[in-house]
Amino acid sequence: MGGLIRVAIIGAGVVGASIARVLSMFEDLEVHLVEKEADVGWGVSKANTGIIHAGYDDEPDLYPLRAKLCAEGNRIWHEWVKDLDIPVRWCGSLVLAFNDEEEKILEDLLNRGVRNGVSNLEIIDHERLKVLEPNSSENAKAALWAPTAGQISPWDAVIALVENSLTNGVRLHLSTEVKGIKISGGQVCGLETNKSFLEVDCVINAAGLYADKISEMAGLGGYRIKPRKGEYLIFDRDAEPKVSRIIFPTPTPISKGVVVTTTTDGNLMIGPSAQDLPENLREDKSNTYDGLKLVWESASNLVKKLPPRNKVIRFFAGLRPEPSGGDFIIRDYDEVFGFIEASGMRSPGLTSAPAVAYMILEMLKAKFDFNPKPKAGWNKCRRRIKRFSEMTFEERSKVVNENPGYGRIVCVDELVTEAEIVEAIRKGATTIDGVKFRTRACMGACQGSSCMHKVAAILARELNMPLWMVSLRGSGTEIGIGDVKALLRDKNELEGSRRG
């Protein structure tokens, strides 16, 4: 087969965006990234622990894809974060063992890690643990030390991947929901969406929580995705004590457990819980008393001390897409030519994403019997918005002189300036959350009560829209229902029409 191959990737989460980036490296591929939300990465990708796992967790005999792609993804991320300017802390992770059985499990993890190709794994004793992590629990007897693990900002990763993809010719379709997949003669020919029909030759299903529904649209659907909720708590940046490494408990067969970590922005974060939800509750990201209590208690066991409860500035929850069978679903089909799955991306989905992308590329090449040429001028680099808060006073003086909008502080807690917010909007943010995830505005202790309206005013100005229509995260989340007289005026009109 020669000529142009048109590819649609459903879902602009970390997996879809990674695939887009990899495919964008080649000629003869027209890549469309299709996302139902108003911005990228708003599904599973924005609400998880953000860990680049070392790769010892997944048993290769049970979950061969997870085992292979996690360690591979970890290695690729070490390069990608540099090219894409993604904030990351290569701090390593520690799995704590509190008794003999758990120490035995650490041995199993170590062996498994070696088998999966993870380097520099070590089981360390209590003394060495105290040095690596001063805030680790006094009761921990030993730990598995994995220096290759890292803490990433997952939404920063998705935004970076998408920006780089766009630079390299990928087309992004936001607020575009796939309603059907057109198949003709056993071959994919396009996507029916809420907007227009998108004619493509290949569909890659990276639809996260809804991947099984997409698969059903193609007449396939041989698996189910079940949502598993994980709740988190985030502390104020000045809350102490934090941790310097990612701290895990000894895992159970079901879950890696509640983690204690410090985010790339310096906030201590604890979570997730693991609550299986009924299949139809794929939007339930509510925080619960039991969920948060479990997180708090479990986290307390891992460290000497957590900061006081009143230092929590936010709690949230995310959903993991648990596939039937437990392993990633990365495959194509004979019965529907051109439909490729990249689904069931539960943990270690984030870590594996780059490796998944390369695997999908190979699958595509094999299926379409095609060896695409590398794209001339493909740009591997992307730079993020320069953060005023991370600059010295001298650096700040310089940028303010060059771009006066850097002198207008919009979010005081996170020291985010108007210039950064305008840049975020120029880079595609159309909502408050879009600005938030690109700049950190509204992420401080006030959680937007002082600054959200300022961000909204800038969005309204830059996008030339009425202020009340600015939304938190797309249609149905507008900050107002109209101007301040909207209800009184409607009553007027109602009454006027009644009088005739």
Added chain:
Amino acid sequence: MEENYDLAIIGGGPAGLASSIKAWDLGIESIVLFEESNLLGGVLPQCIHPGFGLHYFREDLTGPEFAAKLIDRLKNTGVKILSGSYAERLEVRSSGEKKILGYRYGEAFRVKCRAVIYAAGCRERSRFEVNILGDRPAGVYTAGEAQTLMDIYGILPGSEIVVVGSGDVGLIMARRFALEGADVKAVVEVMPYPGGLTRNIVQCLEDFHIPLYLSCMVTEIKGLRRVEGVRIVKVDENFNPIRGSENYLKCDAVILAVGLKPRVDLLIKAGALIDEATGGPVVNDWLETTIPGVFAAGNVLVINDLVDYAAEQGERAAESAARFIREGLPALKFKRVILGRNVRLIVPHLVSCVQDVIFYGRVGKPEENVQVRFEEIGRAFKLPIARPSEMFRFKVSAEDLMKLHNEKMTVNVVKV
């Protein structure tokens, strides 16, 4: 810009404005005022209801009118007013010289000064700080935020409202929404008594037939994209939920009036000691923080009920700063003020005993027919109705304070 001033004032709300005017009137000529917003007045321009200035101006003014009086007065002084200017950091050298680093449109500034009055006000607490669980949809606002949206930007945040917190801010916002045609379902208050003034219960709730649910807590917000409703539950004396008393209120906006916190980040980074009870800096009776020559006034010092108190504290800070600049403040032994029975907080924390002091404080639990007693000096003030939400303010004379021979002075609230 690198400039030198005698006095820098951070915050252009009522406390900052009043202190600028006072410092000028006292003859300090080199004064700069930093205000982060383009508008002066702090939170006043959006407080469009009356009740401001009954003491300070002996008039019943709306918030913007109160602010305008101060701003007009200030514009007739030689105070350098820098609006749209954010003071980010205060550096204090061992010599006592202060440097303020900040930013405004087109420039980063470093300003040197001899004294600082910090009047940066406060922020509102979020739903996360009061543990309201459930979903995190659009339509959840703090009261001040809703007030800004309505009365500065002219947009309506919702049409079916639940207000959490019956302090004056919550009551006033309930009325605002009702006036603009919204359906205010309820004001929900966790205490067994309302937090705001009785006159506001009448004018804000009774006038509009808005139910007040006492001893009730909002436990959860429900809503996929926008707020759809809240779960409320009745609580007992220990604030434990009473099983079976759950209720659901349909609404599209939740307005939170659940407390204010002084904005003390700059002071903390500069090394000032903070009082856990007030959330503001520890100060002596010059309203000087633990950093010599750095004074505090207004809501950053202590959350005030009346703007008149914020302005008064601003003036006091200005007097102290002026003296500090001219001759320095006398090196005195300060005595500690101790929180006794039913006193939740009191300011100032340290007294020199050479001057009159105005004390601002709050009781912990409501009581009637009590006295606020300054024990070691035998001075007591009658307080017919003591409520945590109503600050008490008493002036103790120098003469009385000079009677203090101990290291500390205990303040008790006792029944008569």
Added chain:
Amino acid sequence: MALSADGSRILEFTCIVCPMGCRLRAILEGGEVRSVEGNRCPRGVIYAQNEIEPKRIIITVIKVSGGNLPVVSVKTSEPIPKEMIPEAMKTLSKTIVQAPIKIGQIIIKDFLGLKVNVVATRNVDPAQIG
């Protein structure tokens, strides 16, 4: 409302003139206030008289055109009868005032024929061009 022995009516309510919130007892005869108890200042007496026909100052914002802010805060110069509030708000929802606006400026004279003005309480400068 209660009846006392001599047939006069007693009305109890809370005064809202100032933050004290005195609990008042007004004794009425033939619909007129004969005496007031419980007030700590003379304004309470006036308030009691007004409570027979309750009045309120209206506080709201109205739309501005050509200003640096989209709305201006206003108040009525005197209280108006409480039951006129809905009509007052409806009328004000249709009002648009042109910037610049000065504090104290009369936006509407003799509002609703009640011999009361609607007065601006905030300054609004003209919008900056460019």
